[in-house]
Amino acid sequence: MEEKVSRDPLVIAGHTLSSRFLFGTGRFPSPAVLQQALEASGAEVITFAVRRVNLESVEDDSVLQHFEGKPVTYLPNTSGARTAEEAVRIARLARAAGLGNWIKVEISGDSRSLLPDPIETLRATEELAKDGFIVLPYTSDDPILCKRLEEAGASAVMPGGSPIGTGLGLLNPYNLALIAEQASVPIIIDAGIGSAKDAAEAMELGADGILANTPIAKAQDPIIMARAFRLAIEAGRLAWLAGRIPRKKYASASSDWAGSLFEAAAGADSGGKP
Amino acid sequence: MGREAWNDFRLYVITAESNHPGKSVVDVIEQTLIGGAQIVQLRNKTGSRDEVLEQAKALRELTRKYKVPFIINDYPDIVLETDADGVHLGQEDMPIAEARRLLGPYRMIGISTHNLQQALAAERDGADYIGVGPVFPTDTKPGRAAVTTSYVTEAARHVTIPFVAIGGITLGNVDLVLAAGANRICSVSAIVGSHDPAAMCRSFLRRLEAGAEESKTVVMNGREEHTRARTVEQLVIQAGQQNKKLVIELNGIIVQRALWAETELKSGDSIELVHFVGGG
Numbered sequence: 001m002e003e004k005v006s007r008d009p010l011v012i013a014g015h016t017l018s019s020r021f022l023f024g025t026g027r028f029p030s031p032a033v034l035q036q037a038l039e040a041s042g043a044e045v046i047t048f049a050v051r052r053v054n055l056e057s058v059e060d061d062s063v064l065q066h067f068e069g070k071p072v073t074y075l076p077n078t079s080g081a082r083t084a085e086e087a088v089r090i091a092r093l094a095r096a097a098g099l100g101n102w103i104k105v106e107i108s109g110d111s112r113s114l115l116p117d118p119i120e121t122l123r124a125t126e127e128l129a130k131d132g133f134i135v136l137p138y139t140s141d142d143p144i145l146c147k148r149l150e151e152a153g154a155s156a157v158m159p160g161g162s163p164i165g166t167g168l169g170l171l172n173p174y175n176l177a178l179i180a181e182q183a184s185v186p187i188i189i190d191a192g193i194g195s196a197k198d199a200a201e202a203m204e205l206g207a208d209g210i211l212a213n214t215p216i217a218k219a220q221d222p223i224i225m226a227r228a229f230r231l232a233i234e235a236g237r238l239a240w241l242a243g244r245i246p247r248k249k250y251a252s253a254s255s256d257w258a259g260s261l262f263e264a265a266a267g268a269d270s271g272g273k274p
Numbered sequence: 275m276g277r278e279a280w281n282d283f284r285l286y287v288i289t290a291e292s293n294h295p296g297k298s299v300v301d302v303i304e305q306t307l308i309g310g311a312q313i314v315q316l317r318n319k320t321g322s323r324d325e326v327l328e329q330a331k332a333l334r335e336l337t338r339k340y341k342v343p344f345i346i347n348d349y350p351d352i353v354l355e356t357d358a359d360g361v362h363l364g365q366e367d368m369p370i371a372e373a374r375r376l377l378g379p380y381r382m383i384g385i386s387t388h389n390l391q392q393a394l395a396a397e398r399d400g401a402d403y404i405g406v407g408p409v410f411p412t413d414t415k416p417g418r419a420a421v422t423t424s425y426v427t428e429a430a431r432h433v434t435i436p437f438v439a440i441g442g443i444t445l446g447n448v449d450l451v452l453a454a455g456a457n458r459i460c461s462v463s464a465i466v467g468s469h470d471p472a473a474m475c476r477s478f479l480r481r482l483e484a485g486a487e488e489s490k491t492v493v494m495n496g497r498e499e500h501t502r503a504r505t506v507e508q509l510v511i512q513a514g515q516q517n518k519k520l521v522i523e524l525n526g527i528i529v530q531r532a533l534w535a536e537t538e539l540k541s542g543d544s545i546e547l548v549h550f551v552g553g554g
Contacts, residue, residue: 024552024553024554025552025553025554026551026552026553026554027552028552034552047553047554048550048551048552048553049550049551049552049553050521050548050549050550050551051548051549051550051551052495052496052546052547052548053495053515053518053520053547053548053549055494055495055497055513055515055547058424058427058428058514058515058517059517060517060518060519061518061549061551062518062519062549062550062551063550063551063552063553064519064549064550065519076550077553077554079553089523089526092528093521093523093528093546093548094521094550096521096528096530097519097520097521097549097550099550164554190554191554211554212554213553213554214554217552
């Protein structure tokens with residue numbers, strides 16, 4: 001049993017990760033908190049965005065300077081893209097920086113919900129996979145679409161629990177469980193997670209990992225919340241491996257009735273409980 | 275000499291006798307004037323006051339003949355005695371206000387600066403121009419850390435009085451200094467230490483003029499910019515962005531860092547400078 005628990009890595013495109021937590025780096029109150037939260041999370045994959053530099057400043061204000069020398073895998077995202085072409089362009093810019101070839105495809109189809117555009121996401125995934133990228137598309141929680149993304153070359157598929165930054169948790173656990181069940185690549189639940197409880201729930205549904213940013217960065221104490229997520233993800237994973245009990249309508253006692261102090265003696269007057 | 279004419283200079287020459295053993299200061303400076311030097315400073319940190327005075331008198335006469343302004347490093351008294359056009363101060367010398375009191379309102383006061391704070395203070399205190407440097411390490415001022423072209427860029431953005439980039443500038447690196455935003459440069463050893471100071475001045479002037487002519491308009495991160503940068507690398511330096519981990523896209527095509535120096539810019543180019551920010 002120890003073997004099953006202690007050697008249970010997440011493998012994405014042949015890369016072995018001991019943490020199932022993918023860590024978003026946005027909106028932290030300070031670089032120091034960001035660094036300590038990452039430390040507390042145990043995450044080995046970090047996400048960030050590609051943006052124009054601020055020409056008014058000569059200081060290096062890139063987020064990456066805070067991770068120099070750390071053994072992390074970089075997962076740049078294509079946020080800001082509205083079409084497959086824009087996402088491919090951003091992915092190539094990120095790769096040109098020499099940060100590896102992982103890319104989170106994120107193509108918003110609507111600025112209010114930030115929900116992913118399924119058609120463009122599929123197109124971008126296909127093109128980037130052909131171009132040699134390790135593609136992790138952020139997608140809606142549609143089981144058929146998730147399968148199509150896998151077939152298009154995604155190395156992991158990342159359905160959302162609920163819209164980005166809402167903290168609404170898992171709005172469609174049925175779909176997420178189905179997606180996880182039928183997938184042959186890792187399923188990472190990305191977006192909408194509100195707290196450690198949602199992360200644990202997602203893992204218990206069979207997800208292979210969690211990508212979270214806002215619930216850590218905007219928690220009252222991001223460092224403690226990062227640790228809470230680490231534990232919740234681990235707990236959820238263990239529960240999944242252990243196998244939960246089936247749900248029943250009525251109670252079933254934890255101890256047999258037999259031997260109860262109030263059980264009528266054998267052969268005596270049967271005035272006790274059934 | 276009126277201030278307006280004085281402001282036109284682009285090539286500033288400073289004496290450095292130790293750079294030309296066997297040739298007199300006056301002969302070497304005359305060569306630079308023949309080559310087109312537009313302002314001359316007498317800098318003599320080792321000689322006695324009498325020696326400085328003698329050189330100042332000779333150079334005053336020479337610069338009058340060539341109709342260029344003549345500045346003396348330190349010695350406001352010699353400025354007055356020889357009717358030089360101004361004084362150049364270091365950060366450790368007398369305050370600008372004191373020099374102004376000694377020299378009156380019409381003579382030039384220049385001061386060496388090594389960071390933007392000093393530059394803005396000099397401007398506030400009434401300096402007529404500032405030196406910005408040393409841009410590169412130089413034997414003329416050993417032990418002084420180079421300020422690099424990023425200070426030139428800062429000066430170009432924030433300093434409104436004339437500024438002269440100085441320090442280790444040669445024909446080999448002058449384009450980078452111009453690209454960083456300098457309009458005026460001063461070279462000491464590369465000019466007076468040259469076997470042909472006149473030809474060296476002409477070469478510098480050609481580079482200064484080429485820089486001025488090649489002004490082009492590019493769109494950088496969606497904003498229209500006028501630049502004299504010849505290459506992508508020069509544009510990055512001019513924008514003061516060289517210390518960032520950047521990715522560059524020129525007209526939709528990524529330019530690998532190794533190719534920045536050889537990728538030429540032309541008017542109408544669209545360039546994106548991107549980097550990485552926090553995100554999920």
